[in-house]
Amino acid sequence: MSIKLVGAAMALSLFAAGAAHAATETFSATLAGASETPPTDSAGAGTVTATLNTTTKTFDYQVVYSGLSGPAMAAHFHGPAAIGAKAPPVVPVKDPANPIKGEAVLTAGQIADLEAGKWYFNIHTAAHPGGEVRGQVTPTK
Numbered sequence: 138m139s140i141k142l143v144g145a146a147m148a149l150s151l152f153a154a155g156a157a158h159a160a161t162e163t164f165s166a167t168l169a170g171a172s173e174t175p176p177t178d179s180a181g182a183g184t185v186t187a188t189l190n191t192t193t194k195t196f197d198y199q200v201v202y203s204g205l206s207g208p209a210m211a212a213h214f215h216g217p218a219a220i221g222a223k224a225p226p227v228v229p230v231k232d233p234a235n236p237i238k239g240e241a242v243l244t245a246g247q248i249a250d251l252e253a254g255k256w257y258f259n260i261h262t263a264a265h266p267g268g269e270v271r272g273q274v275t276p277t278k
Contacts, residue, residue, distance in 0.1 A: 164189065166185035168185065168259070172220075184201055197239075200237035208262065213226035214258050
């Protein structure tokens with residue numbers, strides 16, 4: 138019986154040690170028409186807040202926006218791209234209704250690009266099918 142208890146205690150301590158090493162990184166972006174490529178004259182604005190669990194590689198995000206020219210038709214995280222450059226979607230959003238909430242499990246390459254500030258988020262509307270507002274996603278400190 139005591140061997141089982143010792144084994145259970147060891148397993149629990151290993152689990153706790155692993156959980157203690159899990160890191161959570163935070164990211165944010167400010168959405169604006171002037172940041173889109175090419176820039177738009179949109180009065181739309183918004184914010185992206187996100188966290189990355191580096192152990193599970195789970196990326197959780199929330200986007201809140203207002204003032205778009207019409208309903209959001211699509212939204213995506215794109216990368217890798219510097220400010221002003223375009224890139225393909227890397228994390229699509231299933232439902233762009235405000236507020237947007239979601240999660241994705243990222244690859245090691247996606248995490249490296251995200252941590253390097255090479256992702257952006259944008260929202261597409263009928264008036265601006267290429268993107269109405271955009272913001273570069275950067276680590277917060």
